[in-house]
Amino acid sequence: MATLFPSPTEPSTISSAVDFEPDEQWKSRLKVDIENNLRSMVNEAKQTLQDTLKKAPVSAIERERLTEEHVATMKNIRNLAEEQFRIALERERQERRWAAGQTLDQEWSESMIKEQ
Numbered sequence: 243m244a245t246l247f248p249s250p251t252e253p254s255t256i257s258s259a260v261d262f263e264p265d266e267q268w269k270s271r272l273k274v275d276i277e278n279n280l281r282s283m284v285n286e287a288k289q290t291l292q293d294t295l296k297k298a299p300v301s302a303i304e305r306e307r308l309t310e311e312h313v314a315t316m317k318n319i320r321n322l323a324e325e326q327f328r329i330a331l332e333r334e335r336q337e338r339r340w341a342a343g344q345t346l347d348q349e350w351s352e353s354m355i356k357e358q
Contacts, residue, residue, distance in 0.1 A: 262338040264331065272330055276323050283322075287315045 264272075291312040295305065336350040 261342070262335045262344075264334050264338075268334070269331065272327060276326050276330075279326075280319055280323055283319050284316070287312060287319065 291308060294300075294308055300308065332350070336346050340346055
């Protein structure tokens with residue numbers, strides 16, 4: 243009887259998405275690179291908060307407002323890091339798919355053509 247899935251002993255003619263997924267080491271290096279690239283933004287945000295708090299005495303309300311602004315800034319930086327990670331990861335997947343002769347997602351295909 244015919245099956246829909248190849249048996250484990252049959253070579254698969256269809257590459258799975260896992261074949262294009264970067265390993266954890268690659269992802270870890272990417273995270274470190276992104277953290278290093280954004281470190282100056284984080285340091286600047288921390289320094290700005292510290293400088294503002296040191297300039298003159300601030301009320302509890304003002305301190306809370308400044309702290310909330312700092313937390314919002316840090317959240318924005320974190321969101322930027324996550325976005326950069328997601329874009330770089332998808333780009334690596336698409337490049338691996340392209341290198342294996344597989345079909346690229348349409349928008350990535352157009353983007354890669356423009357870059358060449």
